[in-house]
Amino acid sequence: DAKTTQPPSMDCAEGRAANLPCNHSTISGNEYVYWYRQIHSQGPQYIIHGLKNNETNEMASLIITEDRKSSTLILPHATLRDTAVYYCIVRGNKKLTFGTGTRLTIIP
Amino acid sequence: NAGVTQTPKFQVLKTGQSMTLQCAQDMNHEYMSWYRQDPGMGLRLIHYSVGAGITDQGEVPNGYNVSRSTTEDFPLRLLSAAPSQTSVYFCASSYRGHGEQFFGPGTRLTVL
Numbered sequence: 001d002a003k004t005t006q007p008p009s010m011d012c013a014e015g016r017a018a019n020l021p022c023n024h025s026t027i028s029g030n031e032y033v034y035w036y037r038q039i040h041s042q043g044p045q046y047i048i049h050g051l052k053n054n055e056t057n058e059m060a061s062l063i064i065t066e067d068r069k070s071s072t073l074i075l076p077h078a079t080l081r082d083t084a085v086y087y088c089i090v091r092g093n094k095k096l097t098f099g100t101g102t103r104l105t106i107i108p
Numbered sequence: 109n110a111g112v113t114q115t116p117k118f119q120v121l122k123t124g125q126s127m128t129l130q131c132a133q134d135m136n137h138e139y140m141s142w143y144r145q146d147p148g149m150g151l152r153l154i155h156y157s158v159g160a161g162i163t164d165q166g167e168v169p170n171g172y173n174v175s176r177s178t179t180e181d182f183p184l185r186l187l188s189a190a191p192s193q194t195s196v197y198f199c200a201s202s203y204r205g206h207g208e209q210f211f212g213p214g215t216r217l218t219v220l
Binding site: 041101 | 141148152
């Protein structure tokens with residue numbers, strides 16, 4: 001499975017959009033991009049996933065570049081409850097491989 | 109649905125002891141997996157299963173055994189606990205290999 005690169009930490013003001021980048025330059029054609037988050041020490045929570053088209057659900061939007069080498073997770077109106085570690089994962093055959101993620105802190 | 113359940117929530121073992129971490133799901137998911145998370149790090153895959161009777165190794169399988177005799181249950185066995193196995197263990201399940209994985213609340217294991 002392809003590796004991902006994320007900034008270790010980011011801050012975002014409450015109410016603003018949080019944009020979390022992820023590089024996955026070695027992604028192959030059948031690999032999906034997944035995003036999970038982990039709040040404090042709870043089990044990770046699924047956010048969204050996509051293959052090549054942009055995706056949106058009730059939690060977030062996922063923007064994947066045309067060459068699929070990078071993506072951005074967008075939380076449109078960040079709240080304090082969105083403070084968490086966000087993991088970008090490229091998933092191939094069956095396995096999720098987590099990196100160290102981005103620690104997002106929402107500032108009041 | 110209870111989702112993914114894990115027992116126990118906390119466990120302290122002495123070096124050399126064995127134990128089984130339990131994981132169960134009631135969503136009829138084919139795919140189940142075990143991860144460990146060490147302080148300040150991401151999750152690492154230990155073992156996974158794509159269906160009853162089928163298991164495979166992940167990144168860090170040494171010191172752990174699994175079996176999958178039913179769709180619902182996927183226990184993780186520590187054969188001879190070592191301090192290096194002190195970690196938080198998460199179980200997860202999904203309908204197929206792709207799609208949303210549901211995670212359990214975790215088991216916090218300390219090996220003295």
